[in-house]
Amino acid sequence: MMRFGQGSEPPLSPQVVEEGGEEEEEELSGGEESDLRTPSGRGSLLTRRGITLRVLLKDGLVEPGDGVLSIHYLGKKFVGDLLNDGKIRWVETGQIFNSPSAWATHCKRLVNPAKKSGCGWASVRYRGQKLVQYKTSWLHKYQPSADMSLVSEGEDDEMGDEEEEEGKTAVPTDDKNRKNKPELHDISLVPRRGDRERIPVRYCTLGTRDAARDPHTLVELSAFSAINRFQPFNVAVSSNVLLLMDFHCHLTTSEVVGYLGGRWDTNTQLLTVLRAFPCRTRLADRDSASAVEEEICQNLFMRGLSLVGWYHSHPRGPALPSLQDIDSQMDHQLRLQGSSNGFQPCLGIICGPYYHGNQGVASTITPFWVVPPPEQRPNDYGIPVAVEVTYVQDNFLTSDVLNEMMLLVDFYRAAPDLVQFHQFWCPDTTMMDKIKGSLSGHAPKDQAYSQILEHVYNQLINTH
Template sequence: MGSESPSPPNLLEEGGELDEEELSPVEDPEGGRTQSSRSSLMTRRGITLRVLLKDGLIEPGDGVLSIHYLGKKFIGDLLADGKIRWVETGQLFNSPSAWATYCKKLVNPAKKSGCGWASVKYRGQKLVQYKTTWLHKYQPAAEMTLASEGEDEDLGEEDEEEGKMMPAEEKNRKGMNKNGLDPTQQEGGQLDRRTDPKECVLLHYSALGSRDAGRDPHTLVELTAFSAMNKFQPFNVAVSSNVLLLVDFHCHLTRSEVVGYLGGRWDTNTQLLTVLRAFPCRTRLADRDAAPAVEEEICQNLLMRGLALVGWYHSHPYGSAHPSLQDIDSQMDYQLKLQGSSNGFQPCLGLVCSPYFHGNPSVESRISPFWVMPPPEQRPNDYGIPMEVEMTYVQDAFLTSDVLHEMKLLLDYYKTAPDLIKFVDVWKAEKTYLDKLKTSLSSHAPKDQAYSQILQHIFNQLLGQDAGSQ
């Protein structure tokens, strides 16, 4: 069970354009001989970036090349020798097709080809148009007879015009910093929510249609099962019970949304993603200046433990555990960033935790893992499809000191917060918020029952903070 990985960025991939020295001349009808210069008739495939550079139709430059595909944008430098350098990673590609195929597979692993000259733009204009200009200038006789060859047959089939980018999408498209984390996606480490999630509409994906700038980005979308699309989940997931316990604890502490990151390992042989640690972001909307330092600390913690960034989590305190349209776009960005940092496919897991939604089937929080599938290529302006991810639950033997330390740090951080939950207050049906928290955390309890004594100390601190705030 696995998905096709993007192939390594070889300088000349199968299906890529020929080098200038390998141009395909057409036989001279008079003498039966071939010629090797522009005086011979050349197929469109024979026109390379080096030919266009040599004849002055284009010039080398930084950031002059771009690809728009399924809502994502890639930027490339055009080098003097005709090679393409992807700005994101510094990788070199020998042709537009090689670069386009590689980038498109990052977004859609099932993608087979890149349609490079129709997809790559030079200063906002498709490269295939420069081919046409070259033919018109140097081989006008060939322009009609060789009007369509090879990769030009499906011009613009998958290309997404830059001018057609929806305003809402442009507003929500975010990047990550050099460490793979995203301090801008959440202002100060928390998702910037203007709307109470409990008031948000829940839609089935089929009801969305194409992107609409007027649609509320906080609209929630039901998760789709892979089986409903006759597909297999492209990777397996195993998650530690301590991870879920810490995530659940963090999400219970405040009425505001919280966010954090997931650390673990990805095994390409078994296609298994193992989530071993949660790293809460101890920041608020007002702490925008503190976000970079917090996330740098998380990066250092990942490095010290030999773990990789494998996902993220956030809460819908009073809303259901379904991703919003904004969450879907953010998840797609995370998936692309994690895959773009290596030569192979690496999944990225998203978790949505709903601690206080009254529609949850039980007292325990609802934690929904999800992954986003790119929209169909023939509908590039549609939203990504939020897919329900099945996880294997691994029960830890005991509560680790790392988890306990993170819980204490969270308590210290939120103890004076105005949005701290008052745990002595009634949550529902005579249950206090503390009763609710205890019951929910017990569903992630380690095998060693001694953890309850440790947690009781933390619960006492929560009650003490409540008493101090009254």
């Protein structure tokens, strides 16, 4: 059985900056923070301004740290430290800001003096995620019955600022009105107000295993250097592997799984990933899983390849491993190594095609590995670490890859969770535009591949 089971010199003393105008979030007193969780604390306190960084720190949704905050605005990047009292220290100058809006307004005015406000909670990111998402998570946790329309207070201003933040051209009025058309809100992949955001946690916060912990909790990846290790193997991945894997993950709103075939060279300690083998089956369909895996096993044998890893998708979320993924990866590594004393690595890859935190239309693809917990703490989770990979561009699209793509189209053709490629991913980008744009990043050197892929895309459109 083959189954294994994402300037200027600092002042002499810190300077507290309180600018931010009407956008400034007012600090709450300790009593008011406590009242936020009680029914009597609803009303005006249950707004965006009622939840401050100090509240998020107090309730453990964020942690203080150096360089954990960032702003990207018109090509400029600003980095800040989150202090224990909820204030922000700008790394470059050491200035202290009372709120995200104050810091964002100050930084943006340096780039664009005409900027009137900072829209801080939509502009400032904590460990890569927008702070506004942490506000939503706080309300889900402590006020699940709250009117979620209150969460979107000032949303239009923040969305406009977000477009400017990314350096995009302003959306014409007609296009803005187009956002209100029904078809743009019928897309199952567009996050709706009230969808729960899965906020990644740091590994150091996990501690000993806890059966009550949500197995779908996402965990940030560590670097090998951060745990005083060297990456024990090198990895090279074919661009055709990425193309087929990315294509598979784009087809459905449900999670998909596949295997990776390649070769392991013990002399050079190089793991070469040469083929992706999508599992054309449902995760819950155990009856067909055995037949699918047997077919993949035969394909590996016929091509003289070994099983070297697996991939799966997080359709709407960050391409980071969950606690369940960490345990699965650890199990895969042990199974591949077998009873022999020799070392053979097993590569895990997570693909996030439809996460709106991704940059542009490209999927986030995350190769990872799991380091066993320290011997003195055997009940801890394994440590998920980022794997450095060399991507090798293939010269052409092979017939094997094209055949797999067409088989996937046939498999999902009548599926209820097939992505509707004629609908919109964002106001000016259809789902078809998105998948084309993402796959273009894995394009082979031979430009003739585009005609072949166009045939595949036409088949996708004809599935609707």
